Amino acid sequence: MDEVFRRLDDIREDLTALYKDLHAHPELSFQEHRTAAEVARRLEALGLEVTSGVGRTGVVGVLRNGTGPTVLLRADFDALPVLEQTGLDYASTQRATAADGSDVPVMHACGHDMHVTSLLGALDLLIAARSRWSGTVVAVFQPAEEIGAGARAMLDDGFLERFPRPDVCLGQHVFPFQSGFVGMMSGPSMSAADSVKITMFGRGGHGSQPQNAIDPVVMASATVMRLQTVVSREVSGDDTAVVTVGSIRAGTKENIIPDQAELLVNIRSFDERVRERVLAAVRRIVRAEAIASGAEREPEFEQLTRFPLLVNDPDATSRTTGALRAALGDHAVLDLPPAMASEDVGLFGSAAGVPTCYWFFGGTEPGRFQRALAEDRVAQEVPANHSPGFAPEIEPTLTTGVKALTAATLEWLA
Amino acid sequence: MDEVFRRLDDIREDLTALYKDLHAHPELSFQEHRTAAEVARRLEALGLEVTSGVGRTGVVGVLRNGTGPTVLLRADFDALPVLEQTGLDYASTQRATAADGSDVPVMHACGHDMHVTSLLGALDLLIAARSRWSGTVVAVFQPAEEIGAGARAMLDDGFLERFPRPDVCLGQHVFPFQSGFVGMMSGPSMSAADSVKITMFGRGGHGSQPQNAIDPVVMASATVMRLQTVVSREVSGDDTAVVTVGSIRAGTKENIIPDQAELLVNIRSFDERVRERVLAAVRRIVRAEAIASGAEREPEFEQLTRFPLLVNDPDATSRTTGALRAALGDHAVLDLPPAMASEDVGLFGSAAGVPTCYWFFGGTEPGRFQRALAEDRVAQEVPANHSPGFAPEIEPTLTTGVKALTAATLEWLA
Amino acid sequence: MDEVFRRLDDIREDLTALYKDLHAHPELSFQEHRTAAEVARRLEALGLEVTSGVGRTGVVGVLRNGTGPTVLLRADFDALPVLEQTGLDYASTQRATAADGSDVPVMHACGHDMHVTSLLGALDLLIAARSRWSGTVVAVFQPAEEIGAGARAMLDDGFLERFPRPDVCLGQHVFPFQSGFVGMMSGPSMSAADSVKITMFGRGGHGSQPQNAIDPVVMASATVMRLQTVVSREVSGDDTAVVTVGSIRAGTKENIIPDQAELLVNIRSFDERVRERVLAAVRRIVRAEAIASGAEREPEFEQLTRFPLLVNDPDATSRTTGALRAALGDHAVLDLPPAMASEDVGLFGSAAGVPTCYWFFGGTEPGRFQRALAEDRVAQEVPANHSPGFAPEIEPTLTTGVKALTAATLEWLA
């Protein structure tokens, strides 16, 4: 394996430059045109069969190398409406027009640039080592992961019919732990996440005459308080769910009772049964609180995003973990508990009916992480994904990401 | 008195034109430059001593007519950021830049245009009838009543020192009841109103990790629910108070816990002791709910506006009521209960230590009002002040307003 | 009138002894057998036509004195389950079995003993002065006022058919203000009061497994918080209502989730429309909060007591007030605002379709009252009705009560 990895020394400089370029040019979900073009150009240069525009802006590269299983390797490539504050010399200064028409800053605040670079690096190593394996690699560069829509879009665009059907789906995500390490999760691994916009309707009026109005501020506030009981009373201590009202908005003037209120709610769960119970409880409570206020119109629910539960196949994870231990050293492979974060990568495996193994690789400079750990201040000191200060330390993060993907793929194809 | 009123026939056409012009050209608080100039021009034409720029945009006209008492007559002249939807051919299409920099529509949605026109008409009648009275009339055209700042600004600008000190302060407001009628209130008549902006501070975080955040959505919602107890538990059934949270705002994304929440609160009361208890209770509750959430920073309170309680002097009101009964007929003078609405007119009398008498005059077309009354649908069918459909029926509203002011003034000066 | 009142000097000692005896022997609602017997005995001694057992334990005495109108004079005579703590040498040490079977202390904590004594005294004076008036007096000694059931019981027992139909209904209640004074109220004078027992049903379970239970503690608590909005949001500042949850009870063990919760709610109002809106809002909220909790069974509502709104007829009150001013002196007759207290006396007038005039007479020792007033500590220092320390100062309370009833009656019959 060391021999396979040696090729990395030849391409590291190029990959680093690519990473910095991607980082400086982030693009919002389904707007990843520049990124997709660069990916497609490089896949072609590597000799893969390349298809662009899969699921709007997705790119698929197929690398055939004789008979054998098919491994799907997935990297997502969209960025976020966050104003970068890393201070890096390759920091983003990009802005874009968001889906709601507003002008927003854009930043690779979730490390998808590192995912793309690692996958392109791994493909290069696999090609260089093609004599050591046989089978097919399907490299998936997925758009719009951040809004939970990209995997679904690619599948709806005929992905399973148009490209070789995988036997296993692999992928990885950079995360705020020590760079150089990978973290494996088995079974239910990343939470299902449902985002719902709830509009509750009152009746507007003058602030001095509440008796002629139906106050949506009170209605929404009572609802927020009642929603706390979903987790506190309806979810077993053995199960896990989080219900967050991330936004509440009603009214603009102190002396005008507005006519509606809006809640944005995010729901996390690790079990479909729990998820359904929680969603039903949220709907039940919202409707009942509207009744309690005497609302004349039913609340409206709009599903904003839906991320499925990510289940790592225990056997596939065990096998992949073994390969990563061999490749990176036992010490560098951690067992992690399920993460209260969400991903749509699992849809590929679910749709194909094959196992998924998705892991984390660390992105935090080792010294910084160790200091924060010693002081029990990791949450405070280490910028997390989606924060304005989040950016993986390029090395050894990139090397680890390339090696991990390469080794995992070879495990299935060698 | 009929003789005095006869002059109205000569000027009604001009007053009507003036009213329509003012209605079509509303101006926001402290931006009433065009209105002030027109008022000053007319006051000068009537022969009064005119001072402009009192309290930024206010105008004062003094009419001296021999020895005797001094009567202050007050009309306010600012408009509101409301998009007019009356369908009138003289409806406003004006827009202006609000204090917060935003571009807003402007409308005379509170009838101040009718107040100005009525006062100018009354001054004309009083001049025509100057042989019948002696004393001094101080005509006050006040800016910025809508934000509770104009009377204070004029007083702070030396009003009491620069102009003859009044013996009584009179004024009137158009209201959504039958045109042709006036309504008198005695004692505490219009509520004190305090508007407060409250900012509560949590700690932001990812929606999936509430344990690392201090959720301001929950903090603010709990506060709204608790604030309901101020009126339900801390105000006697014999007293009156209204506490309205007109706006609650926190967060923008469903999966991000924001770091603060903002409440806009409006408090009405009819008694200083009740007012102080309510304000203290609001502060106590807000602070305690921040503590309950474990907030690391105290909530902030910003007083947005403050309207004083309007107390009509019972004797002055009784005397004025008698005059209006004589002038308009007994049937046209109603006794009204205190109004849950606010005014800063009372500051003039309080500052001077003299009685105030302030009354309402109806603005709704009689047939429309009677039909609504018969169907018990006044609240639904008759547009109230501040609503986009509010506009007084010009006649007999204007005639009633002019007559009422004239008759009341003559009562004190004849 | 002084001549009429002179008779009081002859009977004061006897009345005082009667009062102390009644005070020492209080009886619960519908258990007033000893009191009723004593009343009947005295009425017979006075020569009235006496009927006992009207509405279970009520007593009616009819005093005919020629042609003329009929005046109903009403005194209630039941006591309360309160442990007397007055320290008086004639304090009650009685106990009784309450309607729920429990053994309770009994006390005349609402002064009905004074009502009985005053009415018997007034009847004596009226008989002594029978040459000065003609007509009929119907003396009503009513049971079970405290539970709002006695007037209804007497009416249901054929009161209007069995006894001369009144032209006016008069009565009085001792109240914690200065003895020697009476207080008059006109129009809506004493609140309607509805008491409701609400049972909310959850599903019991182990405290560690809320997911298998439906928590009635949370359900009831959310309901209490929501009920605060009835007064704060659904009752106009111009109207008056009080909604008090006087008791909440659920569960007995910390680690057992109980299966139901009980709320005892008291609702006061001064207007039938407000009353109906408030009652409907309470029911709506209770039902909705049960739905919000996912309750499997509808909440149950049981009306415990219902006191009607007492409306004093303005003309009858004006006339009676004049008589009391003449009899007691202008200074001794106060105008009082409506009282947030309840009475069923009004049912007699409502049923007969005739005016009611019901007033208060002070029971607090003058010096004590004046000191408390000076210190603004009346609420703290003067024991109110229903408190363990409440007992009218016998004089001048008794004299005032007798005189007031006598003078008021003569006003209608002289």
Next chain:
Amino acid sequence: MDEVFRRLDDIREDLTALYKDLHAHPELSFQEHRTAAEVARRLEALGLEVTSGVGRTGVVGVLRNGTGPTVLLRADFDALPVLEQTGLDYASTQRATAADGSDVPVMHACGHDMHVTSLLGALDLLIAARSRWSGTVVAVFQPAEEIGAGARAMLDDGFLERFPRPDVCLGQHVFPFQSGFVGMMSGPSMSAADSVKITMFGRGGHGSQPQNAIDPVVMASATVMRLQTVVSREVSGDDTAVVTVGSIRAGTKENIIPDQAELLVNIRSFDERVRERVLAAVRRIVRAEAIASGAEREPEFEQLTRFPLLVNDPDATSRTTGALRAALGDHAVLDLPPAMASEDVGLFGSAAGVPTCYWFFGGTEPGRFQRALAEDRVAQEVPANHSPGFAPEIEPTLTTGVKALTAATLEWLA
């Protein structure tokens, strides 16, 4: 091992009779005099060194058998104030005086009678098989487990100094799963449980005058709602905590605002850090809600019971599990997740600084359990501990309990 177990056939009848006798004669915590006497009598008959009155009513038997390690075997023997509704012919009809002086029914609703019987049986088998092992067995019959006080009382009574110091602590609890099976948990296995009585102080008053009172019903209800946020917002999805308000009590009359409210709160956790955060949050919220109400007196907290977290030592559990698999068959030994139930057995091991292994054994008749499982109605159909219908099916529960304890002990001493 089969040979060791054969002895059970000789004593099963006697043990069954003992079990029925214990079941019919349950005793409350620290009142286990009859039970303790019977236990002591039997231990002496078996030839152990017996000490009674350890920790008030506890009994310790020491069985010495040569050199070797010391194994502590613990059975708890108190019962509960529950009215038995099993319908068994040996059902309890006992009553007793509870700590608060009330007369209550008593029932072995938690199976401690089965624990005692199983331990006595195991001691018999161990004595019969004494040639197969060497070392010391300390048999602990603990009082007052139900109130979390017995283990502490025995330790405070010099347990560690007075008796041979254990090398490992073993014990077992009957649980509502299939009889014949045992269930093992490793690591944090049974929750810490803190029970707190909270008294919140308002100011009483008449229900019609809330402005003169401080309403403890509202205060307590707001607190209950806010307490829901402890679990929903302050406990990570990765952690486990349950906060149950099992009882809320305030007031007795609908129209009297009471002066205090009482909450009984039960808190479960699996991690000391989580426990401390939750307890601190509960105290913070209770205090803040008292402040929000303007309470004049601080809330009071009384710790009712405290059960520690039970941590099964992984190595000891692994070793014991192996022994039980060998003795009962692999199929009969289940791996269970941590239980949201609490025990004070762990205090012995903690105090001695040695490992604990505590397991469950099933008590439900196999057919009944299988049917319930098939219908997914275990929670509904199988009576759980502390319920009036809970009683282990004597066989094979007793046999399994004796075998499991015997086999586990031999594992450590053979």
